[in-house]
Amino acid sequence: MRPTRSAQSARSVLHALRVHPVKSMAGCTPERALVEPWGLAGDRRWTLIDGTGKVVTQRQRPRLALARAEPRPDGGIRLHAPGLEPLTVLAPRALEEGPEPGGTGTVVVDIFGTKVEAVPAGSEAHDWASTYLGVEVRLVHLDAPASRRPVDPQFARPGETVSFADGFPLLVTTLASLDALNSWIADGDHAEEGPLPMDRFRPNLVVAGTVAWAEDDWRRVAAGDVTFRVARPCGRCVVTTTDQRTTERGKEPLRTLGRYRKFDGRLIFGQNLVPESTGTLRVGDPFTVLD
Numbered sequence: 001m002r003p004t005r006s007a008q009s010a011r012s013v014l015h016a017l018r019v020h021p022v023k024s025m026a027g028c029t030p031e032r033a034l035v036e037p038w039g040l041a042g043d044r045r046w047t048l049i050d051g052t053g054k055v056v057t058q059r060q061r062p063r064l065a066l067a068r069a070e071p072r073p074d075g076g077i078r079l080h081a082p083g084l085e086p087l088t089v090l091a092p093r094a095l096e097e098g099p100e101p102g103g104t105g106t107v108v109v110d111i112f113g114t115k116v117e118a119v120p121a122g123s124e125a126h127d128w129a130s131t132y133l134g135v136e137v138r139l140v141h142l143d144a145p146a147s148r149r150p151v152d153p154q155f156a157r158p159g160e161t162v163s164f165a166d167g168f169p170l171l172v173t174t175l176a177s178l179d180a181l182n183s184w185i186a187d188g189d190h191a192e193e194g195p196l197p198m199d200r201f202r203p204n205l206v207v208a209g210t211v212a213w214a215e216d217d218w219r220r221v222a223a224g225d226v227t228f229r230v231a232r233p234c235g236r237c238v239v240t241t242t243d244q245r246t247t248e249r250g251k252e253p254l255r256t257l258g259r260y261r262k263f264d265g266r267l268i269f270g271q272n273l274v275p276e277s278t279g280t281l282r283v284g285d286p287f288t289v290l291d
Contacts, residue, residue: 012209012287014223015175020202021069021077022139023047023164024057026244027202028070032282035226035275038145038161039169040204042071045145047109047118047164048129048137054110055164056137058239062247067132079125081132092119094143109140111164116149118142151274155231160274168231168272172215173203180212181269184256193252199244200253201236201269207287214289215271224285228273235266 020027023044034041046069048056058064067081075091094106094117106117118140120126125139142148142163151160152167162169178198185194198206205223207215218230236257241249257267 012207012289014205014281014283014285014287015208016198016206017281017283018199018202018204018206019043019071021046021071022067022079023055024061024064024239026065026068026199028068032280034280035170035278036145037169037275037278039163039165039275040281042075043170043204044164045075045142046077046121046139047111047142048133048139049107049109051136052110053108055112056133058242059237061133061135062242062249063133065242065244065247079128081128084128084132087125087128089121089125089139092121092141092143094119107138107140109164111149112166114149116142118148151231155272156274169275170204170228170273171202171234171270172205172207172221172228172273173198173201173270174207174210174212174215176208176210176212177215177269181253181256181261184260185252188252188256188259190251190255193250196253197244200240200242202239203270205273205281209287216268218271218289218291220276220289220291221273222288222290223281224279225277226279226281227276227290229276231272231274233263233266233268234270234272236269240269 017030017033018027019030019033019040019042021042050056070078072078077089079087079089107120109116109118121139121141129137129139145161145163149162151162182195185191221228221230240253254267257269261268
């Protein structure tokens with residue numbers, strides 16, 4: 001059953017944009033971002049994998065929260081992490097047909113049971129990430145999101161694809177709902193863990209000017225001139241309990257979400273979006289509920 005709450009206020013705006021070039025690493029907060037069919041440009045186009053091809057995230061390695069990736073205009077990234085020199089990684093190219101300078105083959109990535117082909121970065125990037133985490137990992141790039149990974153067909157329309165995000169192209173959250181959640185935490189048994197910042201939830205779009213939990217009723221929304229379909233509420237995992245500045249884990253927000261925001265067995269905060277159009281978003285753009 002889908003939760004229902006009251007409608008948003010009349011003057012909602014896009015408060016912040018967040019792009020995470022490498023899945024589970026810290027991201028950046030640009031003033032503008034291009035919406036592509038599979039998400040914000042540059043968002044989660046890279047990920048780390050272990051020796052079996054499984055995606056490595058903060059679920060297993062909370063230390064990833066302290067590493068940071070800056071996007072480059074050419075599709076590459078600049079990696080930063082405590083104790084290591086920064087490293088520039090160029091976007092690798094897949095060898096689709098015949099030899100190509102700088103090209104490479106693809107590897108199979110297992111992202112939560114779904115298999116997708118990606119292009120490995122060079123050995124220097126693998127060594128950098130492995131040294132930082134203390135385990136053997138590889139850095140890979142999703143070079144062709146238009147064809148590589150479809151959105152879950154239970155919630156998608158034909159042809160919709162996604163990057164290395166958990167399941168959908170974008171995630172939207174609201175400041176009002178975070179304030180409400182923090183109020184519940186302050187009244188609970190683990191009040192010392194709050195208030196929680198928005199980076200615990202790793203959204204792409206943060207909206208100001210709504211009432212708390214207004215997003216539960218959204219079906220279609222627009223930010224500026226770009227429209228989105230609301231695919232489903234976002235179920236939260238242990239990553240939200242990880243302090244993104246210290247990597248320490250607590251019980252919040254999952255304990256409080258379990259008391260107040262548990263629907264169909266999932267702990268809900270935020271909504272997953274699929275773009276219906278493309279274009280450029282800017283902080284301060286009007287945010288409108290269409291349906």
